[in-house]
Amino acid sequence: MHLPLAQREVIRVNPTLEKLKKQLSDKDIHLSHQRMKILQYLADHPSHPTADQIFTDLKKSIPTLSKTTIYNTLRLFLEAGLIRVLNIDDYETRYDTVLEDHGHFLCSQCGSIYNFSIDLTHSDIKGLEGFDISARDVYFSGRCPHCLARLQDENNVKE
Amino acid sequence: MHLPLAQREVIRVNPTLEKLKKQLSDKDIHLSHQRMKILQYLADHPSHPTADQIFTDLKKSIPTLSKTTIYNTLRLFLEAGLIRVLNIDDYETRYDTVLEDHGHFLCSQCGSIYNFSIDLTHSDIKGLEGFDISARDVYFSGRCPHCLARLQDENNVKE
DNA sequence: GTTATAATTGTAATCATTACAAATGAATAA
DNA sequence: TTATTCATTTGTAATGATTACAATTATAAC
Ligand SMILES: [Mn+2]
Ligand SMILES: [Mn+2]
Ligand SMILES: [Zn+2]
Ligand SMILES: [Zn+2]
Numbered sequence: 001m002h003l004p005l006a007q008r009e010v011i012r013v014n015p016t017l018e019k020l021k022k023q024l025s026d027k028d029i030h031l032s033h034q035r036m037k038i039l040q041y042l043a044d045h046p047s048h049p050t051a052d053q054i055f056t057d058l059k060k061s062i063p064t065l066s067k068t069t070i071y072n073t074l075r076l077f078l079e080a081g082l083i084r085v086l087n088i089d090d091y092e093t094r095y096d097t098v099l100e101d102h103g104h105f106l107c108s109q110c111g112s113i114y115n116f117s118i119d120l121t122h123s124d125i126k127g128l129e130g131f132d133i134s135a136r137d138v139y140f141s142g143r144c145p146h147c148l149a150r151l152q153d154e155n156n157v158k159e
Numbered sequence: 160m161h162l163p164l165a166q167r168e169v170i171r172v173n174p175t176l177e178k179l180k181k182q183l184s185d186k187d188i189h190l191s192h193q194r195m196k197i198l199q200y201l202a203d204h205p206s207h208p209t210a211d212q213i214f215t216d217l218k219k220s221i222p223t224l225s226k227t228t229i230y231n232t233l234r235l236f237l238e239a240g241l242i243r244v245l246n247i248d249d250y251e252t253r254y255d256t257v258l259e260d261h262g263h264f265l266c267s268q269c270g271s272i273y274n275f276s277i278d279l280t281h282s283d284i285k286g287l288e289g290f291d292i293s294a295r296d297v298y299f300s301g302r303c304p305h306c307l308a309r310l311q312d313e314n315n316v317k318e
Numbered sequence: 319g320t321t322a323t324a325a326t327t328g329t330a331a332t333c334a335t336t337a338c339a340a341a342t343g344a345a346t347a348a
Numbered sequence: 349t350t351a352t353t354c355a356t357t358t359g360t361a362a363t364g365a366t367t368a369c370a371a372t373t374a375t376a377a378c
Contacts (some may be wrong), residue, residue, distance in 0.1 A: 051365080065326090069325080069326055093366090105287060117284065118283075123277055126277075128264060131304060132302040139295075191355090193356080211334085223357085225357060225359065230336075250333090
């Protein structure tokens with residue numbers, strides 16, 4: 001089936017992106033070409049990319065792009081409350097457009113980061129009476145099912 | 160009351176330190192002067208010190224001390240399972256001798272880090288079926304009661 | 319258009335951490 | 349003891365992510 005170009009474009013619109021664009025215009029933040037592309041990248045890649053991954057990938061379509069722009073823009077989005085950061089590994093900061101509370105699992109074998117849902121409101125916490133909690137980060141690590149299966153296979157082959 | 164020196168020494172022995180020393184000798188890790196001092200520092204400072212804090216403080220009593228030794232020794236202790244690391248802030252790694260599961264709160268105002276108890280075994284987690292979880296880190300941030308009180312005072316003075 | 323302001327870019331600086339080789343210390347055998 | 353070997357420490361240089369800053373380019377206001 002052939003659709004008119006305009007209609008096909010509509011189909012692949014990312015609802016997350018539309019929401020984010022509105023948040024920026026509401027805050028009177030100008031949407032430049034670079035900012036738009038970075039926003040789009042973040043909305044399309046919920047895989048918690050690093051600044052360098054965003055830069056390397058976008059550089060292909062914007063050859064003049066500077067890494068400073070990536071950092072400037074990420075900070076702008078961060079301060080505007082559009083994204084959050086992950087300090088789950090020791091090497092690089094990662095960025096996430098999903099602001100709803102959720103935990104992150106880092107596979108120490110393959111480096112993949114997985115989301116999971118965790119409800120902290122019902123876990124009993126002691127020692128934070130009188131504290132004003134504004135952010136909650138939960139980082140787990142270990143081995144993902146994919147790596148566990150692969151390690152299992154390698155052991156079987158050896159025997 | 161005057162006690163003999165030997166007895167007074169016994170009183171100020173840190174039970175955490177004794178446990179840690181035993182763990183090292185069990186693993187046949189030689190306790191050099193530097194390693195002993197670093198271990199002692201960690202046991203005496205449950206305040207999650209950075210490598211630089213350990214270095215700066217110990218340099219006073221060991222003027223020849225090198226920062227590389229701090230990093231080498233911390234890695235040694237880490238791999239021996241004596242300590243754990245905190246990636247709660249973006250700047251520096253922090254070290255903790257308390258291995259029992261507990262959460263950490265970073266005050267965004269004063270930078271202090273507080274321990275708190277949290278029981279994750281009863282919180283319902285979805286999305287980690289088939290994962291092998293080996294470490295659990297919980298980082299909260301916001302404002303500590305001390306800073307909240309200070310901010311309150313400052314506002315009252317202004318009025 | 320001209321001018322003022324905002325955004326982007328390139329380069330240099332920062333700073334925690336690591337790599338590496340030389341110097342020192344401890345253990346062991348002759 | 350002395351020589352030899354191995355472990356530990358030290359100093360310095362390299363790494364790499366992030367930031368500072370000034371020059372250039374784009375956008376908005378007039
Ligand atoms: Mn996420
Ligand atoms: Mn702690
Ligand atoms: Zn994996
Ligand atoms: Zn505080």
